[in-house]
Amino acid sequence: MAITEVAAYAHLSAPDIEALGLELDAIRHDIQHKRGARDARYIRHTIACQRALDAASRLTIGLSHGRTGWLAGVAxxxxxxxIENMEIGHNVCHGQWDWMNDPEIHSSTWEWDMAGVSAQWRYSHNYRHHVYTNVLGMDDDIGFGVMRVTRDERWQPGHLVQPLRNLLLAATFEWGIALHGLYSERDRVAEPVQKAAQTKAFLGKIARQAGKDYLLFPALSGRRWRRTLAADVSANVLRNLWAYVVIFCGHFPDGAEKFEPSVVTDETKGEWYLRQMLGTANFDAGPVLAFLSGNLCYQIEHHLFPDLPSNRYAEIALRVRELCDKYDLPYTSGSLLRQYWLTLRTIHKLALPDSMLTATSDDAPETASERKFLGVKAFHASDTVGPLGRSGLRTALRRAEKARAAGIR
Incomplete structure (x- = not known):
């Protein structure tokens, strides 16, 4: 089932883990020292271009007459x-640009263009998810409360419709995130008055958001309101689908491991870093795809340094890969299509009861633990040493795979 001993699973000693933590701290300090005018220009330019694109697209929808113009406007x-949702809103709300001391581009003031309240999302996401990444019972983003993505969750008959739930969540992703943030915030506050205030804020945001997209802009279109309404609905659904794919590919492919609550007891900074590296996954992307994903193709780097500027993740990734080589750790990544295929496989497979599954609960592709290495016999020396002379998880996984293939236990 889930990992109970992070060090044992990673095949690293306590000194190794602390040394890894110090090297990651050094990366953080280096990027903090480097950030400056270039980074500020990047985010301001991104916001300006996004707003210009939004305005141009709405004008195209409103003024064009043919289907081609409508499709171009919707796209x-x-x-x-x-762009507003991921590269701007998500990253601004993480505090990545707070160092600029710009009251407009600040995590405490930014309200993004989607149904959820930014403040509610910051608690459920920045705290519950990022601090307790993939810790069972503590990170509510594990399946978002509507899907079974690990065998640590007991199967129930309702999981049979999980593939349909997945499709519904994909199309309405902003609403799922909005409700997720509301429920998390209501769980945090104790007094009924505070809970009512959170619900009121949530309903107010929905009214403003729906009023803008589904009332104001269609009304401004006059007799062509249906065309504008259909365009706004279509654009929101497309945005939801893209955000869903990006987020799911960073958290649910094979290699994004889950953890028992005991791992956070007396957890050191190095162990926290290691848990982030083991609990997340990247997908391969060039500069354009990286930008369109809000640089969340670098989900590993984002979880290591959630408050560092997203435009720095590509250079950070090179150094994180080097550390993975040095400490013989896997760097979980793959093409976007591959990562999404693995995610869909998990969602559809775990819709079924465990009795219909073949791999053991300790050694399934989507759910691993240190128990998968029990009884694995060592091979010759060349198989037990990593590329830089250190034996770690990457070598252990390769050795376990050979053991399974040979039927040796």
């Missing part, structure tokens, strides 16, 4: 909403 609006 542009969906792109503008995706």
């Amino acid at each position: 542009g609006l969906a792109l503008a909403k995706s």
